[in-house]
Amino acid sequence: KRKKTLSLAATLSALALVLAGCSSGGGAGGTTLRLALNQTKEHPSFVALDNFGNRLSKATSGRWDIEVYPNETLGAQQEAIQLVSDGTVDMAIVSGTQLANLNKDFRVFNLPQVFDSIEHQMNVVNNPDIVGDLYSSLEDQNLTVLGGFTQGARSLYTSKGPITKPADLAGMKIRVQESDIHTKMIELMGGSATPMAYGEVYTALQSGVLDGAENNEVSYVSQKHHEVAKHYSYTNHLIGVDYLIMNTDRLAEMSAEDRAAFDREWQVAIQEHTELWKTATEEAIAEAKADGAQFHEVNTEAFSKALQPLIDESLTTDTARRLYEAAQSAAP
Numbered sequence: 061k062r063k064k065t066l067s068l069a070a071t072l073s074a075l076a077l078v079l080a081g082c083s084s085g086g087g088a089g090g091t092t093l094r095l096a097l098n099q100t101k102e103h104p105s106f107v108a109l110d111n112f113g114n115r116l117s118k119a120t121s122g123r124w125d126i127e128v129y130p131n132e133t134l135g136a137q138q139e140a141i142q143l144v145s146d147g148t149v150d151m152a153i154v155s156g157t158q159l160a161n162l163n164k165d166f167r168v169f170n171l172p173q174v175f176d177s178i179e180h181q182m183n184v185v186n187n188p189d190i191v192g193d194l195y196s197s198l199e200d201q202n203l204t205v206l207g208g209f210t211q212g213a214r215s216l217y218t219s220k221g222p223i224t225k226p227a228d229l230a231g232m233k234i235r236v237q238e239s240d241i242h243t244k245m246i247e248l249m250g251g252s253a254t255p256m257a258y259g260e261v262y263t264a265l266q267s268g269v270l271d272g273a274e275n276n277e278v279s280y281v282s283q284k285h286h287e288v289a290k291h292y293s294y295t296n297h298l299i300g301v302d303y304l305i306m307n308t309d310r311l312a313e314m315s316a317e318d319r320a321a322f323d324r325e326w327q328v329a330i331q332e333h334t335e336l337w338k339t340a341t342e343e344a345i346a347e348a349k350a351d352g353a354q355f356h357e358v359n360t361e362a363f364s365k366a367l368q369p370l371i372d373e374s375l376t377t378d379t380a381r382r383l384y385e386a387a388q389s390a391a392p
């Protein structure tokens with residue numbers, strides 16, 4: 061009943077393996093792309109990416125394959141970005157918050173109330189007409205953004221009790237992703253924010269360093285947070301997005317034909333992920349309840365009101381305003 065925590069030694073040995081130059085090792089002369097993920101092997105992101113790799117390998121007759129490293133084996137998201145940028149790792153899944161740290165315009169797709177539903181979100185973040193140049197904006201850092209998976213709707217959970225109004229969060233230490241806007245978000249919602257990498261949250265909740273965190277139900281249960289923070293309150297404050305990023309130089313090595321196969325199979329992966337997400341969410345809720353966690357309905361109005369300044373202060377550039385308006389008008 062504890063979360064698998066990777067020892068530093070395990071992380072280092074995984075890195076050593078990578079650095080030792082099985083890089084682009086692949087079988088039979090092909091290239092195996094290493095992809096850093098912070099989720100478990102059961103998580104929809106792992107499943108969809110693993111299947112993506114298998115289809116890519118088939119479609120390119122083994123010239124390209126993907127190996128997904130789960131559980132932060134290659135590093136937590138902040139390190140993963142660095143490793144993809146310098147080419148040590150080829151690809152990673154990173155939260156929108158991480159890219160917003162590099163280019164503020166990424167904030168727009170990670171704001172409260174911007175998407176009505178997961179379908180709405182997927183139609184926006186994977187629509188080239190809407191995203192425009194945003195996804196190539198980090199190529200000076202050798203990072204290409206390929207599109208996104210949903211993180212589902214995020215809500216608050218604590219070890220202390222239900223959170224039904226901002227005042228309930230007073231004095232509570234809530235984990236956030238390493239992100240200024242999420243820090244601000246929790247403060248506006250009434251709590252006190254502690255930025256921390258995903259893989260460290262379980263232990264911090266268990267030891268009482270944290271009173272709570274915020275995430276979707278799938279992470280709540282796959283990270284076993286539900287065992288130590290039993291009250292999940294449906295604040296539904298935002299629908300988060302996870303981006304697939306890739307080293308730009310590496311991507312440029314693909315022939316046009318292989319790149320087309322890559323793009324096609326990635327779109328299939330997004331669809332598969334979105335479908336898996338629904339079932340995974342239902343299963344997570346059932347598992348949490350069976351383990352004694354409680355889900356609380358929340359009147360979200362007070363939180364929405366409290367969060368309005370976050371939206372206002374994020375829409376300060378022309379690009380941000382354009383993206384926001386395009387996202388809103390794509391609502392079904």
Ligand code: GCU
Pocket residue numbers: 098137153154155211237257258274275276279302
């Ligand atoms: C979700 C999301 C991850 C993110 C995590 C977090 O699980 O899919 O990309 O890292 O939340 O809160 O850190």
